[in-house]
Amino acid sequence: MAIIGAHMLLYSPEPDAVRELLRRAFGLDSVDAGGGWLIFALPPAELGVHPADGAASESAVRHQVTFMCDDLRKTMAELSSKGVEFDSEPRDEGYGITTMMRFPGNLRVMLYEPRHPMAIQK
Secondary structure, eight states: OOOOOOOOOOOOSOHHHHHHHHHHTSOOOEEEOSTTOEEEOOOOOOOOOOOOSSOGGGSSOOOOOEEEOSOHHHHHHHHHTTTOEESSSOEEOSSEEEEEEEETTTEEEEEEEEOSOOGGGO
16 A cells, blocks of 8 residues: 555635635645646645544544644744735644634634644654
8 A cells, every 4th residue: 555645625615715825825836637626736744643532523623734834923924915814823832833824715724833843854
């Protein structure tokens, strides 16, 4: 068996606006999988497994997409200049510094400056 990558999905009632934000503000390259369905290339990824009581489908716990950066405040300033909105000032969570970005369709995506060893730098 060979795992060749990970595929993530964001759900939004405004998919075209989210796609445009990812293209314009984040500069992500994409391919058209047909009919304008854009699939975006992502930087290297990691996968963490967190404890939860019961199945995610039966609780308030859901899977999460997080974009990592090496300087949260600088990245926030760059993204803000491109129209990305944030829910709050950065918060120190111990494991890293976080904030939530607002994407079209009331979608929330975490922006995160990790302070732990990262598997992608191994």
